[in-house]
Amino acid sequence: MTEAFSSSARFYALRLEPGTDVLAAVQDFVAARALGAVAIVTVVGSLTDAVIRYANQPEGTLRQGHFEIVSMVGTVEPTGAHVHLSLSDGTGAMFGGHMMPGCLVYTTAEIVLAHLQDFSFVRVPCAKSGYDELAVHKLS
Known part of the structure; x- marks a missing residue:
């Protein structure tokens, strides 16, 4: 584990x-305010379209229907995001993974x-994972 820091926070609530x-709106909100x-922190709501990249898959999968957002967590900065999404369908069956653009609010x-x-x-290349991974910089 790398060194951990604490930070003060300012909260924003939006509908x-x-x-x-959803992902585009969150990224636009963050970028517009720099x-x-x-x-x-928390998300509740519903989707009609869900684009999820499942574990160890190269592409996202589109599912359409009516889905409840059970959980949505992640980190966002003006130039990127890493967000995971858990959803349930009308029978209560759950699915989730890496959230991709195209998840539309119901x-x-x-x-x-x-x-x-x-x-x-910031996101920086990681030789171990092969992906751009989070780097946390403490502001002075």
């Missing part, structure tokens, strides 16, 4: 309307974000 692309380090998405004011997040 997304039907048809909104929030350097954001954590998704009735609502109520989102609380925490801007970690003392940090800056």
